[in-house]
Amino acid sequence: MLFDQISTDIMAAMKGKDKVRTQALRNIKKYFIEAKTAPGSNGELTDEAAMKILAKLAKQGRDTAQLYTEQNRPDLAEGELAEVAVIETYLPKPLTEEELAAALREIIAEVGATSPKEMGKVMGVASARLAGRADGRAISTKVKELLS
Known part of the structure; x- marks a missing residue:
C-alpha cells in the first residue's frame, strides 16, 4: 500500500539526511492520515484515494511555485518544485x-x-x-x- 511505502520512505530519507524529501514525505503522510481519520472514513486509505491526494498536492505545489515566480521569489518557487518532484515520483506517468x-x-x-x-x-x-x-x-x- 502507498501509505506504508511513504512511511518506509520517510525513514530512509531521514537516515539519508535528505531534508527536502523528508519534509515532502511528512507532508504527504499528514494528508494521508487526515484522509484516514476524516469523518465518514472507515479508517482505510485505498491507493486510489492516495493517488488523488498526491495529484492534488502536486498541482497545489506547481500553482504555488508559479505564484512565487510571479512575485519574483525564485528561492521559494525552487523549494516548492523540489517537493513537487518528490510527490511526482509516486504518481503514474502523465498521459501525453x-x-x-x-x-x-x-x-x-x-x-x-x-x-x-x-x-x-x-x-x-x-x-x-x-x-x-x-x-x-x-x-x-x-x-x-x-x-x-
Missing part, C-alpha cells in the same frame, strides 16, 4: 496529448456520448479513470473538443 485523446475517445464510445450536452457523463467516468494521470482542466478541454 495523444494518449489522453485516445483514452477519452474510448470513454466517449463506452458511455455513448454524441454531443456536448452529454459532457457530464463523460467527465464523470474520465475524471475517475484518469485521476492522477491527467489534469482535470486538460480532460475537460479535450472532451469539449472531441464532442463538438
